[in-house]
Amino acid sequence: MLKKWHLALFSVLLIALLAACGDDESSDNNSDSDGDITIKYWQYEFASKVNLMDELIEEFEEANPGIKVEQTTFPYDNYNEQVAAQVPAGKGPDVINLFYGWVPSYVDAGYLQPLPQEDFPHDQIEDEFFPLVEATKMDGEYWTIPTAVRTAALFYNKDLFEEAGLDPNSPPETWDELADYAVQLTKKNGDRIEQSGLAWEPAQQGHHWLRDGLTLQAGGQVLSDDRKNVLWGDSDAGLEAFEYWLSFPTDLGTSEQGFYTDDVTAFVTEKAAMNIDGSFRIGTLQNDAPDLNYAVAPMPGKDQKSTNASFWTNGITKDVEGEKLEASVKFLNFLTSEDVMERWLDATGELPAKEAVAMQDKYVADEIYGAFINSLPFANAHFFVDETKERDLVIDAANKVLLEGMDKEEAFNELVEKTQALYDDYWSDK
Amino acid sequence: MTNKTSTSNKQTKEQKVSLFQKIRGNHKHQQYLFVYICLLLPIIFFLGIRILPTLFTFNVGFRDWNLLSSGPHPFVGLENYVALIKDEVFIKSVVNTIVYIVFGVFGQLLFGIIVALLLHKINRFVGFFRVIYFIPYVTSIVAISWVFQWILMGNGVINDLLINLGLPPQPFLNSPDQAIYVIIGAMIWQAIGFQMVLFLAGLENIPQMLYEAADIDGATPWQKFWHVTVPLLNPTIVFSAVIGTINFIQVSFTQVMNMSVDGSGGPLNSTITVVVYIYQLAFRQFDLGLASAATVLLFLFILALTLFQMKVLTRKFDY
Structure with a gap:
């Protein structure tokens, strides 16, 4: 009797295992028993965004009976892996939140569909949104649309300013002032930096600062308007920016790569007096260092003003059609509504993507957000064909100068050449 | 019934x-x-x-396979393999992997044997020491990597010590020449406990009478070690070397991701391993074709290495 019981148990287990291996078609249905349409929304795990989105989804569902939205989140570090892993299984999202720098790869792979022009007319987007959203306009189509954008600015520690005899209410505004302040704020013991005047980390925001900040400020251009040619090295401005950028860890001796592991840690622990960072860092600072006495100023400029902008943006995946597409469009329209943009700023610290919403007096005059909002009109979001590789090229160029003693001009030329090769490769099969 | x-x-x-x-x-x-x-x-x-x-x-x-596209994945023959062989980062990662294995496995075996021999000799606090040496092995690699980063950074404890001793501070993980050895050091330190356990088991299996016989013949401690202990530990050494090698190829991922300055095998790719590069190809650049080709090469590499170790290190022995 006992043996029969065993046999039965194992047959059940075996069947269960085989069943688990088989395709589970039923869970892939578009609508559930009530005839409701369910759309799947994916974003990365960031507590304040996830919580706000839960609230927003509830409101959206109330306003649009018959549509259900299901939110799924993944940690930032393996977001791309998770998305990629679900593609072959055909279980991906309908509406997906992506970093703008990844969008070209996703478009290239045929993962997204262009936003329907009747619902998102181009002239309306270009009229209402900041021009930087054009970074995800490709082949004459807008592929994604953001709720919010972020800009980079100068974070500085007021206490350390006072300690060094600098006025905490007049932060540096030009390249020369920034260099001068950095020197004054640096404390050294022999050759060793004990307090860094300016945190300097190419792997973090440093490469954005170089590309969208310094190069444009010096009057240069990184990419041609058709996004095919790297113009970085065409004028002297590119090299000038590169040399200025590298002067902090070299000639000025105010900065060090990996100083207290990274720029954010160094700034939070008051080991670095200034840092170039994005508006998205404010939440971190409020949580991790509530007592840090800091302020934010627009990024110091030179001949022109410019700063880096970036954004997370929403697209619709390619197989969405019919009723589901209609629902997705409705959801996207809701996410890019003015009301949601305002609440997004309050909850996450990301800035409204529409000019009319962002430039309201209450935001422009805000003590913390003011500097970021005021930078929006001259903010630039570089069009990446491959964000990881372009970042690595900048890091390598810096390391060749800093660690291998390569000539700055030679390293810069190599950087330009290798970046161009990436673009040539990208456009070769278009 | x-x-x-x-x-x-x-x-x-x-x-x-x-x-x-x-x-x-x-x-x-x-x-x-x-x-x-x-x-x-x-x-x-x-x-x-x-x-x-x-x-x-x-x-x-053998295919041009973009991870994000569900569309056709055309057959491209050996194109991926050719691209990899021409790719200097891939070559660098292979060379680095060999450096990791040669120094790492040798270091693991050496320190594992030393610790096991010492622990084999003592009679008191044996359990205490075993626990001490084994703890790193069961500690989270990520935590260990970050602690090492803090200890070794420009303003870290080790550099303070060096300066107090009148020596120049070292860049450690920020240097393309030193970083890989620092990471290997951390990996060896973590693996000593595991090797120690294997070798202790091996040592306990060696019959005491062989040492007694050697004593009667007037053998020196070194002769006893070299002519009795080492040959009889041979099966353990082979096993440890094979396991250590495979393990090193696997864990060199987590350590490198967490200890290298840019989190991806830097500075200047000096610490990148094949596994880290495969990960980057697949999940950062979405090129599954290249990543798979690299994986096949890694598979062949591990296979060849294991066969080589079995052939060279295994010797017959009897009492």
């Missing part, structure tokens, strides 16, 4: 016995069936999770 039923069954229907009835009817057969079913489940799992994906990797390696 089962026995009784089955025997009575057998007696009544002895003429027409199909295989099924035979199995059902015979207690011994039933037992076998039970065992085979138990063994079958892991085999199904093993086939589905290990073997089939491995074989599939070979297929993917």
Whole structure:
């Protein structure tokens, strides 16, 4: 009797295992028993965004009976892996939140569909949104649309300013002032930096600062308007920016790569007096260092003003059609509504993507957000064909100068050449 | 009771016995069936999770396969392999992997044997020391990596010490020349505990009488170690070397991701390993074709290395 019981148990287990291996078609249905349409929304795990989105989804569902939205989140570090892993299984999202720098790869792979022009007319987007959203306009189509954008600015520690005899209410505004302040704020013991005047980390925001900040400020251009040619090295401005950028860890001796592991840690622990960072860092600072006495100023400029902008943006995946597409469009329209943009700023610290919403007096005059909002009109979001590789090229160029003693001009030329090769490769099969 | 039923069954229907009835009817057969079913489940799992994906990797390696596209993945022959061989970062990662294995495995074995020999000699606090040496092995690699980063950074404890001793501060993880050895050092430190356990077991298996015989012959401690301990530890050394090598190829991922300055094998790719590069190709650049080709090369590399180790390190011995 006992043996029969065993046999039965194992047959059940075996069947269960085989069943688990088989395709589970039923869970892939578009609508559930009530005839409701369910759309799947994916974003990365960031507590304040996830919580706000839960609230927003509830409101959206109330306003649009018959549509259900299901939110799924993944940690930032393996977001791309998770998305990629679900593609072959055909279980991906309908509406997906992506970093703008990844969008070209996703478009290239045929993962997204262009936003329907009747619902998102181009002239309306270009009229209402900041021009930087054009970074995800490709082949004459807008592929994604953001709720919010972020800009980079100068974070500085007021206490350390006072300690060094600098006025905490007049932060540096030009390249020369920034260099001068950095020197004054640096404390050294022999050759060793004990307090860094300016945190300097190419792997973090440093490469954005170089590309969208310094190069444009010096009057240069990184990419041609058709996004095919790297113009970085065409004028002297590119090299000038590169040399200025590298002067902090070299000639000025105010900065060090990996100083207290990274720029954010160094700034939070008051080991670095200034840092170039994005508006998205404010939440971190409020949580991790509530007592840090800091302020934010627009990024110091030179001949022109410019700063880096970036954004997370929403697209619709390619197989969405019919009723589901209609629902997705409705959801996207809701996410890019003015009301949601305002609440997004309050909850996450990301800035409204529409000019009319962002430039309201209450935001422009805000003590913390003011500097970021005021930078929006001259903010630039570089069009990446491959964000990881372009970042690595900048890091390598810096390391060749800093660690291998390569000539700055030679390293810069190599950087330009290798970046161009990436673009040539990208456009070769278009 | 089962026995009784089955025997009575057998007696009544002895003429027409199909295989099924035979199995059902015979207690011994039933037992076998039970065992085979138990063994079958892991085999199904093993086939589905290990073997089939491995074989599939070979297929993917010959295709132009973008991870994000569900569309056709055209066959491109050896193109991925050619691209890899021309790719200087891949070559660098292979060279680095060899450096990791040669220095790392050798260091692991050496320190593992030393610690095991010392622990074998003492009689007091044995448990205490074993725990101390084993703790790093069961500690999170990520935590250890970050602690090392803090200790070794420009303003870290080690550099403070160096300066106090009048020596120049070192860049450690920020230097393309030093970083890889620093990471290997951390990996060795973490693996000593595991090797120690293996070697302690090996040492305990060596009969005491051999040492007594050597004593009578007037052997020095070094002669005893070299002519008695080492040959008899040989199976343990081979096992440790093979396991250590495979383990090193695997864990060099987590350590490198967490200890290298840019989190991806820097500075200047000086610490990148094949596994880290495969990960970058697949999940940062979405090129599954290239990543699979690299995985196949890694597979062949591990296979060749293991065969080599078995051939060279295994020697017959008897007492």
